Amino acid sequence: QxxxxxxxxxxxxxxxxxxxxxxxxxxxxxxxxxxxxxxxxxxxxxxxxxxxxxxxxxxxxxxxxxQGKDTLPEVTPGQTVQAVLTTPTKQTTPPKPFTEGTLITAMKTAGKTLDADEAAVLKDVEGIGTEATRANVLETLKRRHYLVTNKNELHVSGTGVTLCQAVALEPLLTSPSMTAKWEIALKEIGKKKRTPENFLGQIKLLIQKLLKEVPEQFAQNAYLQTQLVAQQQVEQKQQAQAAVGVCPICKTGEISDRGKFYGCSNYKNGCKFTLPKQWSGKKLPISAIKQLIKTGETAQLKGFKSKKMGKTFSAKLKLEAGKLRFDFN
Incomplete structure (x- = not known):
């Protein structure tokens, strides 16, 4: 059978x-x-x-x-064997890029790279940051375009590289041991071995020192200055390519996509003009945004939703003194 x-x-x-x-x-x-x-x-x-x-x-x-990889032949002490030595030729591979999950884990286990005393402190507090703040840190870095996401992998942008190199001028800012020292200070406050005023006073002095020294170090670093200029040129080119029109308020800035809204490139010089991407429950098409910037009003648009009644309606959008409003005429 x-x-x-x-x-x-x-x-x-x-x-x-x-x-x-x-x-x-x-x-x-x-x-x-x-x-x-x-x-x-x-x-x-x-x-x-x-x-x-x-x-x-x-x-x-x-x-x-x-013949497993971990199996050795039976030998006796002093036995003579024939040895064949070869030099393997291999190619190194770069480490895998972080994902948000693996980077948060690395922050959580940062104490592994420190000396015994500091590592013990970071182990007690579970590394850098807390469960509630680590994800927020990453979101802030992405929002400010220091980190970019590509196929679930995190990559440092050109702006982020410049920031890292600028921050590296002051080792205290990049050292996980600073977190450990602050945690030690907080424990001493809890045990009444140190006062909160003493701790905050030291942090204030540190901030004043950094605010004075880091800009000076940055200004004296020719490589970083060159890199900053190159990065600004790239950003200006990207903004110009993404621009949807000339700012109707300052007349010199370019209106471009800023993530959750459209804003003027002259915002650093005081121009606060912005346009929303969504208005009364309707996502505004790019054609409507361009029309608003160019002529100050749009054609009739469908799909707006009343907040009070929940009904949909059609209307034009109009700019008056830089403010967006409905035009039902």
Whole structure:
């Protein structure tokens, strides 16, 4: 009857039979062994297992089982062996980019890279930040375009690289040990070994020191200055490509997509003109935005929704003194 079974069914039967027999077979016994092999003046260390009794593994005799990567041959101390030395040629691969999940985990386990005392403190507080703040930190970095997401992977933007290099001028700002020291100070406050005023006073002095030194260090770094100018040129080019029109208020700035709204490139010089992407429950098409900027009003638009009644209606949009309103004429 077994011979009449199809090949796949015989293989399944054979696997079930061997697994059942293995439950009652003797144990696989081995010694964990370290072998030191001397070649000239060099010592080579091998760690693995030397089988003594195959036990249940006898039922699964395959090349991969008999010659596992962790299996060593049986040798005796002082035995002479023939050594063949080769230099492997390999190519390194870059580490995998962080995802939001793996980066948050790295923040949580930051204490592993510190010395024993500081690591113990960060282990107690679970690394840098808290469960509630770590995700917010990443969102802020993305919102300010220091981090960009591509296929669920996080990458540092050109602006982010410039920021990292600028911050690196002051090692205190990049050291996880600073978090550890602050946590130690907070514990001392809890034990009444330090006052809150003392702690806040030291932080105030640190901030004043950083505000004075970092801009000066940045200004004196020719490489960073060149990189900043190049980055600004790239951003200006990107803004120009993404611009939807000339600002109707300041007449010199460009209106472009700012994420959740459209804004003027002259905002640093005081122009506060913005346009929403959504108005009364309707997502405004880019054609309507361009028309508003160019002529001050749109054609009749459908799909607005009343907040009070919940009914949809149609209307024009009009700009008056930089403010958006409905025009039902």
């Amino acid at each position: 077994l011979a009449k079974l199809p090949v796949l069914q015989r293989q399944v039967y054979d696997l079930v039979l061997k697994t059942t027999l293995a439950m009652f077979a003797g144990p696989y016994e081995y010694t964990e062994t370290t072998i030191i092999t001397q070649v000239g003046e060099a010592l080579f260390k091998s760690v693995g297992k030397v089988p003594i009794n195959p036990g249940w593994r006898r039922l699964f005799k395959t090349k991969s089982v008999e």
